[in-house]
Amino acid sequence: AQTVTQSQPEMSVQEAETVTLSCTYDTSESDYYLFWYKQPPSRQMILVIRQEAYKQQNATENRFSVNFQKAAKSFSLKISDSQLGDAAMYFCAYDAGGTSYGKLTFGQGTILTVHP
Amino acid sequence: DAGVIQSPRHEVTEMGQEVTLRCKPISGHDYLFWYRQTMMRGLELLIYFNNNVPIDDSGMPEDRFSAKMPNASFSTLKIQPSEPRDSAVYFCASSLMAAVAKNIQYFGAGTRLSVL
Numbered sequence: 306a307q308t309v310t311q312s313q314p315e316m317s318v319q320e321a322e323t324v325t326l327s328c329t330y331d332t333s334e335s336d337y338y339l340f341w342y343k344q345p346p347s348r349q350m351i352l353v354i355r356q357e358a359y360k361q362q363n364a365t366e367n368r369f370s371v372n373f374q375k376a377a378k379s380f381s382l383k384i385s386d387s388q389l390g391d392a393a394m395y396f397c398a399y400d401a402g403g404t405s406y407g408k409l410t411f412g413q414g415t416i417l418t419v420h421p
Numbered sequence: 422d423a424g425v426i427q428s429p430r431h432e433v434t435e436m437g438q439e440v441t442l443r444c445k446p447i448s449g450h451d452y453l454f455w456y457r458q459t460m461m462r463g464l465e466l467l468i469y470f471n472n473n474v475p476i477d478d479s480g481m482p483e484d485r486f487s488a489k490m491p492n493a494s495f496s497t498l499k500i501q502p503s504e505p506r507d508s509a510v511y512f513c514a515s516s517l518m519a520a521v522a523k524n525i526q527y528f529g530a531g532t533r534l535s536v537l
Contacts, residue, residue, distance in 0.1 A: 347530070348531050348533075349530050350528035355523060402524075407454070407518060409454075409526065411463055412463075413463045414463065
């Protein structure tokens with residue numbers, strides 16, 4: 306079974322600084338999808354960014370970017386120019402695709418605190 | 422669209438009672454997922470449907486849990502009888518598995534269930 310590991314239970318960053326959240330995963334698949342979701346105190350899960358494994362180019366969404374290292378099975382999230390509204394729990398998630406298309410496996414999450 | 426709508430937002434019940442959680446997916450979405458979030462186990466996929474048909478219920482913890490999707494716009498997750506260890510936040514998510522939709526799952530706000 307696939308596993309997703311987030312080794313940082315908590316991280317903190319100063320406003321306007323940059324922070325990187327780590328994620329590793331285990332899979333024998335060659336084509337799959339990776340996601341970062343944000344869960345603020347409101348509890349709503351919000352998609353931050355998505356990466357397709359067959360694409361070598363790292364995904365970016367405004368201040369959010371990923372460092373996807375397929376051989377190392379690593380998928381880290383970089384948040385630039387951190388804002389107070391970025392404070393949340395961040396989850397890394399894996400989707401094997403194929404017959405398991407849409408079946409997400411989540412990491413344990415990283416709590417991000419942003420200091421003013 | 423209003424997004425994925427879950428009800429109730431909070432539910433408090435006594436052990437042994439029947440609990441029904443409700444979900445209205447985003448109109449036009451053909452996949453629906455039920456997740457459970459606890460501190461100990463994180464986010465777990467319980468069951469998911471494609472075109473109203475259950476595809477994978479391997480995450481359903483035991484026979485006390487059941488889920489139905491009688492039509493494309495409504496799903497229920499029922500626990501009967503409920504136990505204190507069922508206390509958790511239950512999320513519903515929906516997705517459109519067309520290429521253009523990029524298999525992104527959209528989550529509801531969740532139902533916080535407390536079983537006393």
